[in-house]
Amino acid sequence: MRIRDPDKxxxxxxxxxxxxKICFARSGFHWTSTEAxxxxxxxSSGKLFHYFPNKKAIILAVVHxxxxxxxxxxxxxxxxxxxxxxxxxxxxxxLHLAADGQERRLILEIAAEATRDxxxxxxxxxxxxxxxxxxxxxxxxxxxxxxxxLVVPLEHAVRFLMIVIDGIFNRVSIDAxxxxxxxxxxxxTIIRNILCISGETxxx
Amino acid sequence: MRIRDPDKxxxxxxxxxxxxKICFARSGFHWTSTEAxxxxxxxSSGKLFHYFPNKKAIILAVVHxxxxxxxxxxxxxxxxxxxxxxxxxxxxxxLHLAADGQERRLILEIAAEATRDxxxxxxxxxxxxxxxxxxxxxxxxxxxxxxxxLVVPLEHAVRFLMIVIDGIFNRVSIDAxxxxxxxxxxxxTIIRNILCISGETxxx
Numbered sequence: 449m450r451i452r453d454p455d456k457x458x459x460x461x462x463x464x465x466x467x468x469k470i471c472f473a474r475s476g477f478h479w480t481s482t483e484a485x486x487x488x489x490x491x492s493s494g495k496l497f498h499y500f501p502n503k504k505a506i507i508l509a510v511v512h513x514x515x516x517x518x519x520x521x522x523x524x525x526x527x528x529x530x531x532x533x534x535x536x537x538x539x540x541x542x543l544h545l546a547a548d549g550q551e552r553r554l555i556l557e558i559a560a561e562a563t564r565d566x567x568x569x570x571x572x573x574x575x576x577x578x579x580x581x582x583x584x585x586x587x588x589x590x591x592x593x594x595x596x597x598l599v600v601p602l603e604h605a606v607r608f609l610m611i612v613i614d615g616i617f618n619r620v621s622i623d624a625x626x627x628x629x630x631x632x633x634x635x636x637t638i639i640r641n642i643l644c645i646s647g648e649t650x651x652x
Numbered sequence: 653m654r655i656r657d658p659d660k661x662x663x664x665x666x667x668x669x670x671x672x673k674i675c676f677a678r679s680g681f682h683w684t685s686t687e688a689x690x691x692x693x694x695x696s697s698g699k700l701f702h703y704f705p706n707k708k709a710i711i712l713a714v715v716h717x718x719x720x721x722x723x724x725x726x727x728x729x730x731x732x733x734x735x736x737x738x739x740x741x742x743x744x745x746x747l748h749l750a751a752d753g754q755e756r757r758l759i760l761e762i763a764a765e766a767t768r769d770x771x772x773x774x775x776x777x778x779x780x781x782x783x784x785x786x787x788x789x790x791x792x793x794x795x796x797x798x799x800x801x802l803v804v805p806l807e808h809a810v811r812f813l814m815i816v817i818d819g820i821f822n823r824v825s826i827d828a829x830x831x832x833x834x835x836x837x838x839x840x841t842i843i844r845n846i847l848c849i850s851g852e853t854x855x856x
């Protein structure tokens with residue numbers, strides 16, 4: 449009986465998923481072949497098919513991994529003492545992802561595939577709900593601690609943040625001159641203003 | 653020599669474009685045939701090809717018409733005495749368009765086609781620039797008249813509004829439960845808050 453090495457197993461899975469993300473971001477889901485992923489990962493097709501029965505299984509695993517990373521990150525942010533600072537840090541990560549060509553193309557590719565494939569759509573909708581719940585917990589916690597002051601009901605404030613996050617990814621894909629990092633200071637000022645985050649008055 | 657009736661000409665063009673918009677919103681650009689547009693418009697294919705050599709010419713005319721309508725509307729808003737109210741009215745129109753299934757699908761279809769076709773992309777980029785310039789004129793005018801107070805530099809405030817507008821259209825396409833009309837009051841409060849629009853303090 450062959451003993452399976454769990455560390456090696458996880459490492460190979462990770463290698464294949466990282467290669468798949470590079471290929472998907474470069475060529476899109478539909479124009480990426482499993483051969484291209486094998487070549488990028490430096491694994492045989494036999495090895496790839498040992499982990500994933502087909503390309504769609506790889507796409508679903510990539511979306512699942514992205515969602516799981518978001519959940520872990522929001523979970524970490526919720527442990528912070530200053531939840532308003534945690535929220536601003538989350539927006540920094542959004543700007544950082546939007547500025548990263550590969551990450552941005554992958555996220556937009558997932559969004560497009562979600563409209564075409566029901567299974568990817570369902571996973572993406574679950575990721576969207578998870579993000580909304582995470583932002584709700586962050587904002588609610590910050591409000592309870594007096595770190596933010598909500599000028600609109602909590603669920604509307606969350607939806608506004610979701611609008612802003614979506615809009616940032618849209619802008620970079622529409623406007624070649626849009627530089628996410630260049631918007632950071634203004635975005636922080638505006639969000640601080642909306643949430644009346646202590647340390648800066650709305651007039652600052 | 654046949655005398656062309658300019659009113660009849662404009663009316664037929666308008667009929668074909670309206671029919672094309674219905675078809676494009678229903679089936680997407682690629683899945684709409686010129687036959688389907690003829691059928692929807694109640695015109696012969698000879699008549700349609702008299703005005704448009706091919707489907708792409710119709711697509712470009714639709715995008716051009718949308719852009720021209722936006723330019724006219726922003727031009728009207730710029731004539732108003734209260735430019736901050738005009739800006740809030742513009743956001744109402746955005747929410748209204750986002751809530752209108754046909755308009756929304758058409759706008760998203762144009763955005764998707766813009767990534768696939770360079771000519772549609774160029775027209776769409778021009779529309780984007782026109783919108784940014786219109787918002788800049790509105791915000792700048794409102795600031796000069798003391799109707800808004802900008803907490804960030806003008807160009808960043810405009811980019812933030814563009815982020816919000818994009819994000820609204822994205823949200824309705826991602827989240828089936830997102831109701832643009834239901835966000836109106838909160839969105840107005842947030843935008844008033846950001847722009848320190850007189851009549852409401854940031855804390856209101």
